Amino acid sequence: AIEAKALKLPDLAANHKLKQPLLLLEEYAALGERMLFSAESEGRREALLELLGKIKLKPKLFSHFNEFAASKTKLGLIVSPLSQGCVIEKKTGGKFSLICETELFGQRISQRRRRDKQRQISSDALVKNLAELKVGQPIVHLDHGVARYQGLETLDTGGLVAEYLVLEYSGGDKLYVPVSSLHLISRYSVGPDEEANLNKLGNESWTKAKRKAIEKIRDVAAELLDVYARRQSRPGEACHIDQEEYAQFAGSFPFEETVDQETAISAVIEDMRTPMAMDRLVCGDVGFGKTEVAMRAAFVAVNDGKQVAILVPTTLLAQQHFENFQDRFADWPFKIEVMSRFKTAKEQTQVMKDLTNGKVDIVIGTHKLLQSEAKFENLGLLVIDEEHRFGVRQKEKIKALRANVDILTLTATPIPRTLNMAMSGMRDLSIIATPPAKRLAVKTFIREYDEATIREALLREILRGGQVYFLHNSVETIEKRAAEISELLPEARVVTAHGQMRERELERVMSDFYHQRFNVLVCTTIIETGIDVPSANTIVIERADKFGLAQLHQLRGRVGRSHHQAYAYLMTPHPKSMTKDARKRLEAIGALEDLGAGFMLATQDLEIRGAGELLGDEQSGHISKIGFTLYMEMLEEAVKMLKDGKEPSLDQMLRQQSEIELRIPALLPEDYVSDVNMRLSLYKRIANCKTEKAVDELKVEFIDRFGMLPEPTKNLMALTLYKHLATQLGLRKIEMHAKGGSIEFGDNNKVDPTFIIGLLQNQPQIYRMDGPNKLKFSMPSESAKDRLALIKLLLEQLSQHRIGE
Template sequence: VHQNHGIGMYTGIQRLEVQGVVKDYLKISYDKGDTLYVPVTQLDLLSRYTAPGDSDKVKLAKLGGTEWAKTRRRVKTAAAEMAQELIELYAKRRQAKGFAFPEDSDWQRDFETRFEYDETGDQLTAAAEIKKDMEKPWPMDRLLCGDVGVGKTEVALRAAFKCIMGGKQCAILAPTTLLAWQHYNGLLARMEAFPVKAGLLSRFRTPTQQKNTLRGLKEGTVDVVVGTHRLLSDDVKFKDLGLVIIDEEQRFGVKHKEKLKEAFIGVDMLTLSATPIPRTLNMAMSGIRDMSTIEEPPVERQPIETYVMEYDRTIVAEAIKKELARGGQVYYLHNRVDSIDACAGMVGQMVPGARIATAHGKMTEEQLSKVWQQLLDGEIDVLVCTTLIETGVDVRNCNTLIIEDSDKMGLAQLYQIRGRVGRSGRKAYAYFTFQRDRVLTDVAAKRLSAIREFTSFGSGFRIAMRDLQIRGAGSLLGQSQHGHMEAVGYDLYVKILNNAIAMAKGEELQPDKSECLIDITVDAYIPERYIAEAAGRIEAYKRIAAIETEEDAQDVLDELIDRYGDVPASVAGLVDISLVRVSAARAGIYEIGQKRDALILYSDTLNAQRIKLAVAALPGRITVNSSAKPYLAVRVASGEKPLDILKQALNALGPVQENTSGTEKV
C-alpha cells in the first residue's frame, strides 16, 4: 500500500542512475500496467497489504485516479467518528459511580501464592493493572487479550477472588456450556481452601440445582456464579454484583452484547479475548480503551512439533501408539459427521486395544459433556472429533493431534486447533495431513507452510497478523471498521486511527515525515557487497526510513556495523536523508528537489520572518518564488555537497510553529 497512490503489486528492487547518482527504487505495478518507482528513501510511504480474508482478490489501484484519495478520506472520517465515540464513552464511564474495592488483603496474597505454576511477567502485570482498576471509584471496563493458553484464566480468577473478598458477587460468562463447566471446575479447585460458595447456571444443572443457585444469588449466599448467556435471563437477580468476567466476548451475538451493556451498568467488567491483538493496534487503542495483553507463554511450555504431510496410515498409527505409550491421549480430527463412526472404526483397527470415542456438533450437550468428562478422567485414549474441539475444554494430557484434510481449513482455525495440545510441560505433536496425490491449491500450500513455520511461541502473534489478529482487530473495532481496514490495508488503517485518536484527545499532531518527499543528488543505496540478500536489504531500508531522531539514527548505524561491518558512504547518505526529511517536515516543507545547482524547497507556510533568517544564514544564495506553488531555491556552489547545504537551510528556517510572528505571506 502506497500512502499516496494506493494498493499495488511489488515486483522487485531496481537500481537506477538519475542525474549521475545511483539509487535503489522499489518497483510497484498498478492497474492498467502502470508502474511506480519508489525511492528507498521513501520506504515509510509503503506498507505491506494485510487485511481480513485472502489477499488474492485484492483490486489494484489506478495511478493518477481520484479513487484512492476518496477511499482515504472515507476511512479517515470513519476513524475520526469512531475515536470520538470511544472517547465520549470513556468520559461517560469515568463519571459513572462504581465501587472502589479495598486493597489486596492477606487472603488475596495467600490465594495468589497457592497458584501451582510460576506466573509470567505479563500475567503479573495484567493482574496488577486489573486490580488497580478495581480499586478506582468508577466502573472498570478492561480487555485482556492473549493467545490460546497463555494463562488468562488465572488472571481472571485473581480478579474474581478480589471481588469476593471485597464483599461483592462475581459473575463469569462463557460462550458454551462446556467452557462454563470447565471454568466452574477450575474455580472450585482454585478456591477450595477458602470459604467461597460457587454456583453454575447451565444445562448441566438440574432444575432444582439451578433454582437453589438463583435463590443464593438473590439472597447473597452464592459468591460467584459461572454460566452461559443463561446468566442474562430475566430471572437471574444478584444481591450485590461487583464484577462481570466475559470469556471470549467475540463469540456472543450482538443481541447478547447489548443485553450485557444494559444488565450490568456501573459494574466492573473484564473481557477476555483469545484473539491476540497486534501491538500496533494495542498502542493506538490503549489511549482510549483499557487493555492488558499477555504474550509470553507459561514457563514450562515447549513449542509444538508440527508436521505437514500426505496421509500415511503407518506414520499416523505410529504417532498414536507413541502418545499412548507415554500415558497420553490423542485428538484425531475428522471433520465429517456422516462418516465419523467409520473413521473411529478405522482408527480402532490401526491401534488395537485403544479406547476410542467420538464427539461432534450433532450430539446433545449432555452426550458431549459426558465424553469430555471421560476424556478428562483418562477413560478415553483417542477422541475422534470434528472442529468442535476448536473451542473445547482444556485437556492437559492430550498432546498429540492428527488432522485429516488440513488443506481445507483456514489458517486461524488450524492455529486455534493446534493450541488444544501442548498445554502442559510435555512435548506435543501435531500432524497436519492431506490426501495422497492431491494437488494443493496455492492458498492451501501457503497456509500449511505458514503453520509449519510458526511453531515457536509468540508466533501466534506473527501468523495471526495475517488472519487471526486482523479478525481480532475487527471484533475490537466493530464490524463497520472492518471494511475500512480492508480498503486501505491494516498498517495504513492503524496510522489513520492513531492520528484520529490523537486529534480527538486534543493532542497536537507531530509533522509526519512521510508527508515530505526528497529527491536530490546523493548516492543513496545499499550495495549487494554490503548486504547480499534482498530481504535483508529491504529490512535495512525499512529501518532507515523509519528513523525519527538522532538516537534512532545512531541505533540503526550501530546495528548495521555490528551485523555487516563498516557502513559505506551510500548507506550513510540514506541515513542522512531520513533525518533531513524529519526536519524538513517540521519546517513545513512538503517536497525537495534539485535542478542542476539549486535545491528547490516547496512549502505552503513560507513567511517573511523565516525567509529573513534563511537569507541571513546563507547570504546571496536564496531566491523566493511565490507562484501558485511557492518555493525557496538555495544555490549549491561547485564542490559543495547538496546535503550539507540543505541541512544549513533547514536549520535556518527552523520548525514552523516557532518563527511565525511575521505572518505576511511572500
C-alpha cells in the same frame, strides 16, 4: 594496589544541586580531573560518545579498566556491566573517577530491559510489519494507491547508490520508492492477495477513494469518541488493592510468570485501580497463561467486596475453570460456583438465588449467566473467555453490561472485528507471546486423508504412553468412525465424546480420558476450548478444510501442553475439491506453527476474511479501497484531532510528507544487513522514528545487533529526523548540492514570512526567491557531513520562527 571510595555524581558538587549532570561534568573536566566513563554495550558506548561530544568532551576508547589506570590519559571510555561509580586512588599516588552511564541518565539501561521493550511490540506494528512481505503481495503507497510489491532494488543514479522498493501498478507501470520514504508504505491486508484492486499511476481514482474513506473515517472517529465519552460519564468503581494479601495470592502461583504475562497482569490491575470501567483484550496462545491473568483480576475484585462472573463458551470449559479456580482459591474464604448443564435445575436455581443475595463471590458459567434471571448483588468484573464463540444476541447482552463493569476478554485468536477494535484504541490490548519454559511448538502436518498415516500417527503416540484426540465433527457417524479406528488399531482403547451426550455421561467420559483409562478420544469440536490433558500430545483433525483459522489454531492448542513434542495432523480431501480460502487457511496454519503464532494468525484471518465494520454490521467497502493499515492510521489521526478539539480536515489528514534530496548515500548496505526482508523491516522502523530519542534507541540496537553503523546508515537516520521536522514546518521539498540548494514551501507552511524577508534583505548574496514558494540559497557543502550540518542549521532556524510560537 588501588583503593576505591564510593562516589555519586551529585557528590561531585554539593553546591550545584540545580545543575544538570552534563554541565557538572564539563566543570569537573575543566578542573583537569581524570575520568573514566563506563557504558553497558557497544551501542550505549556510541550514544554516550555522541552525548559527551555535545559538551566538547572526547574520551579515548579503552578495551580494559587496567589499560586506562596505567595510562596518563585524562578522559577514557570502556564497555563494562558496572552500574555505580567510585573514586579510585592508587597507593603510588594519583586518582581518577569512574562514572557509569547509569548515574548520568538516572536509570539502569540494561540489555534485558531493552530487549523486553522491543518484545512488547505495539499491536499495530504486527500488522504493519513488512518483514513477512513477499514479492507479488499488494501494498499501499499513501500518495499513489494500491500496487504489487516487486522487491528491493539497488540503483546507481549519477554516482549515488540507493535502495528502492519496486511497485507495479495496474497496466504494468512501475514506481521506484526510495527507502527513506518507507513511512508512506503500508500492508494492504484486506481479503485475498490476488483479489486486490490495483490503482493506475497518475489516475484520480486513488485521491477520490482516499477522500471518501476519510469522510467515513471522520464519522467513525466521532462515534468512537462518543463510546469513550459514555464510558467515562458512567465510570466504574476503582478497586482498592490490599498489597500484602495480593502478594500472598500471587506468590501461590506454582509457575514463573513470563515477561508478557507480568506485563498483562500489571496492565489489568492498573486498569482496575482507575475509576473508569476497564475494557481490555488479552490475546495469548493456548496454554500461555491467560487464565492466571483472569485469576489475579478476580482476586483483586472479590477481595474488594465485588462479585466476579466468568463467561465461557462450553460446559466442559466451565467445569475445568471451576476446578482450577477452586484449587487456586483454596486458602481464601471466597465462595465459587459453576452454572452449567452439569448441575440440576434445582442446583442452578439455588446458585441464582445466592448470586442475587451476594453469597457467591465468583461464578463460572456458560451463556446461562446471560439469562435475565441471573442478577448480581454487586458485579465488579466480567471475564469473557473466547468471545468469538458467542452469538450476536449474547454479545448484545454483554454490551449492555459494558457501561460500568470492568470487562476482561481472553482469546487466543481474536476475530477480525475484535482485533480491529483493539487496534483502533477502542479497547485496550495486551499480547502474551512468550511461551512458558520448556514448551515445544506443535509439529503440524497437512495431508490428504490416508489410513496408513492415521495408523502410524496413533500408534506412535500410544507406544510412547500418550493419548490421542481424533476429531470427527459429525455426531451421526461418530460411533461408526470410532469402530473403524478400533479395527484399524486393535491395541487402542477408544471412546467417543460429543455435545449431544447426557451431561453425566459426558462428564464420566472426559474424566476417564483424563485419568488415562482410554487412549484415543474420538470427538467433535466439543474439546475446542479448555480441556487440559497433559498426556494428550497428538491430534488428528478430519476434514480440516471445513474449519476456520481460529478454530484450527484452538484445536491444535489442545495438544502440546506439557514438555513433550506434540503433533497435529490436518487431514484434507484432494486439493482440487477444496475452496481457495480453505487452501489459504491451511497454508497459513501450516506456515505459522511457532509458539505464540495466534496473533499473527488472527491478522492473517483479517486478511483472508476482511476487517469488518468497527461499530456497525455493514462490511467495509472503503477499507477494501485503501487497505486496512492505512485506514487504521487515518482513524488514529482523526481521533487525535477530535480529542484536540480540531475538525479532521481532508487536507490535514492527506498531509504530504516533505521530500529531502541531499545527493548523499543513505541506505542499509547489503554487507551490513544481508537479509532483504530484515532490511525492509528495519527501513520501515527507521522511517517511523519521529523523535531524536527514538533514533538514538534504534542506533544503540543496530550497533548491538549488527556492529558499528556505516556512514550511509548514519545519513539515513539523520535524514529521517530532518524529514519529520520539515513536514511539521509544512515544507514541500528541500534540495541540496555542492554549491547550495533550495527550500520549497507548502501552501500551509508554518514559517513566519517576516523571517524569510529578513534573510533576503540582510543576506542577498546568499538567499533569493525563485517564484512565490521557493527559497534558493548559495552555500557550499562538498561532503555529506557538511550537508547534514547545513540542513540541521537551516531547519533549526526555521523552527525558531514558526508562526504562533
